[in-house]
Amino acid sequence: MCMRFASLTLGWVSLWILNCWVAFGQDAQQWTSLDGKTVSGQFLRLDDKAVVLQLSSGKQVTVKLSALSLESHLQALKLANPGAFSKELLRAPIEVQPQVPADLLSIEAILASSFSENPTIDAFLQATCNQWQRGNTFVNWHALPPKIQRDMAAHIAGHMNALGPSGCQQMRTVFGSLANIVSKKSDWVLGSPMLQSPVAGGLTVAELHERWPSVVGYWRAMADESLWHADNFQSDRIVPWLANLSVAAGFLKQVDPRLYQARYEITSQTADRAQARLTVGLQSAHSLDFQKFGNIWLVPEKMNQLQADIAKHATPELRARSAKKILEMLQGLQPLLKQLEQAKSQQEFQQLLANFKFPGFPVPSAIVPTEFLGDWAGVPGLDGALLGIYANPSDR
Numbered sequence: 581m582c583m584r585f586a587s588l589t590l591g592w593v594s595l596w597i598l599n600c601w602v603a604f605g606q607d608a609q610q611w612t613s614l615d616g617k618t619v620s621g622q623f624l625r626l627d628d629k630a631v632v633l634q635l636s637s638g639k640q641v642t643v644k645l646s647a648l649s650l651e652s653h654l655q656a657l658k659l660a661n662p663g664a665f666s667k668e669l670l671r672a673p674i675e676v677q678p679q680v681p682a683d684l685l686s687i688e689a690i691l692a693s694s695f696s697e698n699p700t701i702d703a704f705l706q707a708t709c710n711q712w713q714r715g716n717t718f719v720n721w722h723a724l725p726p727k728i729q730r731d732m733a734a735h736i737a738g739h740m741n742a743l744g745p746s747g748c749q750q751m752r753t754v755f756g757s758l759a760n761i762v763s764k765k766s767d768w769v770l771g772s773p774m775l776q777s778p779v780a781g782g783l784t785v786a787e788l789h790e791r792w793p794s795v796v797g798y799w800r801a802m803a804d805e806s807l808w809h810a811d812n813f814q815s816d817r818i819v820p821w822l823a824n825l826s827v828a829a830g831f832l833k834q835v836d837p838r839l840y841q842a843r844y845e846i847t848s849q850t851a852d853r854a855q856a857r858l859t860v861g862l863q864s865a866h867s868l869d870f871q872k873f874g875n876i877w878l879v880p881e882k883m884n885q886l887q888a889d890i891a892k893h894a895t896p897e898l899r900a901r902s903a904k905k906i907l908e909m910l911q912g913l914q915p916l917l918k919q920l921e922q923a924k925s926q927q928e929f930q931q932l933l934a935n936f937k938f939p940g941f942p943v944p945s946a947i948v949p950t951e952f953l954g955d956w957a958g959v960p961g962l963d964g965a966l967l968g969i970y971a972n973p974s975d976r
Contacts, residue, residue, distance in 0.1 A: 608636070609659075611650040626660035676766045677791030678800045684830045685716055690823045693722045695875050699844060701854040704877045709842035712860065715833035718826035721819070723876055728886060731816040735890045740813035742903035743895075750910040752808040757800035757917035765794055765920070768929045782862075785834055794834035801828035838862060 608620045611633065621641070630644045639829030694716075696705045711719035721729065740748065762769060770789050771821040788795075793857050802825075812821040832842045839861040848855045852872040859865045893902070916932065923929040 581638035605799075611643070611652045611655075613643075613652075614649055615648055616649075623656065623659040625654055631656040631660075668813060674767065675764045676792055676796050677763070678763070679834070680797060681830060681834050683714065683763040685714060686829065687820070687827055688821055690716055690718045690826050691820070693875075694719060695722060697875055699875060699877075701849050701856065701870060701872075704854060705844045705846070705858075709844060711842050712842040715830040715840055716826065717829050718823050721822060723878065723885065724886075725873055725876070725878065728883060728890075729819075730815075731887065731890050733815045735894050736817045736818050736822070737813050737900050738894060739902060743906060744903075745810040747903060747910070748810060748813070749807045750801050750907070752803060752805065752913070754910055754913050754917060755799060755803040755912070757921055759796065759803045761917065761920050762792070762799055763796045765923070765929060766796070768923070768926045771926060772930060772933060777898060788835070791835045796829045797873075798831035798835075801831060804828075807856050825854065 608622045610618055611621055611631075619633075619635070621635050624632045624634055624640065626632070629646065630642045631648070632640060632642050634640050645656060648656065694711050695704060697708070699707070708719055708723065725733065743751070770785060770792065807821070807824060811817060842858070842860050844859075844908050845857045846854055847857060847867070854870045854877065855867065855868060857865045857867050867881045869881070871880055893899075906935075919932050920929060923932060936967065
């Protein structure tokens, strides 16, 4: 009987001690002095420049903050005013440096035609697809007849000159702001709710994060001052300007190489005519009828569409209207981009994006470009299509 009573009593005492230890342990903290000594104590309050603790014995002690290690000093401040430590830290994202692809083509390589003299349809399509897969979108230009090249150069020069030097510099300012945002605020861009699902082409945010240095490289290249000098937009300087844009676009092949996949299948052919199915990037296969023209094989239907499109949009009135629309877009973008550049927190950054409304211009496209420049510069058929598959903007 006595033994049973003693056992129960011991059990109650043990349980009481355990409960006291758990209750105390939940509120007690470890405190370290400057000389490395430690003690466990429950924080009670902060008095002037000292912290008041309650030890496990129930005794209250006062310890000067100056006697505590930096970690314990901060712990006392946080426990005394937890609300001040729950605010978002004004921490800037890590700046991402541009990464130049090892296989980025030179301007000389892009300006040189890849087509041999008197090629077969097989040799022509093979050369075209090989260049496309290397990131050389300028192969489109070499696949145009000389007459259309001249008309296209004059057409583009007319559009860019309608913008004028001020408009060209505004375009460079916008590209420069985008370059700064994707470089200096990459974590905030990639953390945007707009990107919390597969983005352009089905890329995941993780894949985009890994390839982000190439996105930064693209916008840095597009913001290069030399691209936006007014003397680039004379008819005889347009071709090298377009080639330089193609060099910049080579960065995008690193972002999503699938967009640069190209393959063909010849279904019928004669000496100067052929039918082939082309598959480019993520597009569906297109069946095209080719005809030989000198050292190139072209699609007459698409070339006729392209010539008609150039003629339609080459009037001074349409150029002026297009320039006005672009200038309005640039002027609408610049304040937002400046605010995004100057945002001090991710919350402020996301709020700016969420509240931004600009007709006809989705914000994510500014950050992750798809067919961005071509339409602006009035370059029908040269903004991501192969052999004029989308030669007419109305085809898209």
